[in-house]
Amino acid sequence: MRKTANVSHPACAHRPAARRQVCLATRGVVLARDLAIDLGTANTLVYERGRxxxxxxxxxxxxxxxxxxVLSVGRDAWQMIGRTPSYIIAARPLxxxxxxxxxxxxRMIRLILQGVGVGRFGRTRVAVCVPSLITPVERRAVIEAARRAGASDVRLIEQPIAAAIGTGLPIHEPTGSLVIDIGGGTAEIAMVSLGGLVSLRAVRVGSFDFDSALMNYARRAHGIAIGERTxxxxxxxxxxxxxxxDKFDAEVKxxxxxxxxxxxxxxTPTEVRSALVDTVDLMVEAVLECLSEAPPELAQDLIHTGALMVGGGSLLRGLDQRIASEARVPVLRSESPLETVxxxxxxxxxxxESLHASHTIPGR
Incomplete structure (x- = not known):
């Protein structure tokens, strides 16, 4: 864990070490913490440096x-979706x-930070992962939310860059690396080289759109309403x-x-696949558009290195094969797709302190 400089108040210099530590604490000199937050539509993850x-x-x-x-946050709140009385709501704020x-x-960010031990008077630096397509207004909203939740310094890092770093891709070399990040609410495809984004395509569709497509299909084809969790x-x-x-069908209530x-x-699996095809097509189209905008020298690197998929949406079976068939490059899935970012x-x-300006938006 990183520590602040060992500076004490002059009046404390003559005191024993234990008493000097108390004096430092009462004067607001505290240990700093560094946190990274992946504020996702589906899941929120917090990484603490050193832990x-x-x-x-x-x-x-x-x-x-x-x-x-607030009744609960996280998994307990998720279990309430579709099962609460009218005056209790279990909501996804993103x-x-x-x-x-x-x-x-x-309020959710504050409770999460409190849950991992961040207090109002501590020094906590936070890097928040955000989709690359959010607007400047949304960026300011994320920064303000984290600040009000107790963070002393807030920086934003774009999810494709974080995903590339998390998978160990050689992003600082003059080699093309393609990251396909399919989250709960967005799909982002980025060509990365020399530490920056060379080409980018992002669409506001993700794994939740798979769920919505299945809900709509059940209503249209079977005349039955099913919930989000089902x-x-x-x-x-x-x-x-x-x-x-896959020869197994599913019984749905x-x-x-x-x-x-x-x-x-x-x-049947065939019905489910047909219900998801429109959303999958949008993701595949975004991959092809990102490749078409990349310089030929970088695009041809993918023939050998392939593309890397991350995010919860990448777990949909056969999605890597569908993209590989359309893009004509190998597609691999990260070993830890949910935690990579x-x-x-x-x-x-x-x-x-030295996060590149093109990757972050410093706090005020």
Whole structure:
């Protein structure tokens, strides 16, 4: 853990070491902490320098609308989705990579930081991973939310850069590295070389759009309403983006739209794949556009090195094969697709003061 300079007040110089430490603490000289936050639409992860990942839970907060009290954050709040009375909401304050409710996001960040031991009077430097397509207004909102939550210095690092660092790609060499980051609300494809973004394509679609597509398909094709959690479980169990050897169907429970009564239906992997195809097409198109904008010298490097997929959406079976077939380059999935971005930001903490201006937005 990094320590502040060993400077004491003159009046404390004659005191024993133990008493001098107390004096330092009372005068506000405290140990500083460096944190990296991957504030994702689906999950929020926190990395502390020297300790590793200290928080990894869903980006959900449960609130009592009558009293305004926060009931829970993270996994406990996620389990409440679709199961609460009308005056209790279990909400995701981030949608499609953007903050949809500043106040709730700020409260969630504050509770998360408090949960990992950040107090109001500590010195905590924070690097926050953000989608590359967020607007300047959204960037300021993220910085302000982290500051109000207790951070003393806030910097933003774009997710494709953090993902490239986290996977150990040679981003500072004159070699093309393609990162395909598919999160809960956004898909970002970036060609990285010499420490910067050479070409970038980002679309506001992600793994949550897979869930929405399945919910819409169940209503349209089977006349049954299913919830967000049921759609996610269906996606994980038999979802795919490429024909796979899967002969098992899924039994799904929902509410009949005609009678309003509970009902069960069976859905096949082929049906699920057809329901997801439009969203997958948007992601593949973004990859092809990013490649078409990259210099030929860098694009041809991918024939040997391939592209690297990260993010929770990359876990959809067959998505790597679909992209490889369309882009005609090898596509590999990161060993830790869910943690890659925050691990990369954690490595960037080692050089917090010298983070490149093109990668970060310094705090005020």
């Amino acid at each position: 590793g990942i200290v928080f990894n839970e869903p980006s959900v907060i449960a609130l009592n609308e009558r009293s305004g009290d 949608r499609n990579g953007a903050i949809t409710d500043f106040d709730i996001t700020q 759609a996610e479980e269906l996606k994980i169990s038999i979802g795919s983006a490429w024909p796979i050897d 929902g509410r009949d739209l005609t009678t309003g009564l509970p009902r069960t239906f069976v859905i 925050v691990l990369g930001a954690g490595r960037a903490l080692e050089n917090f």
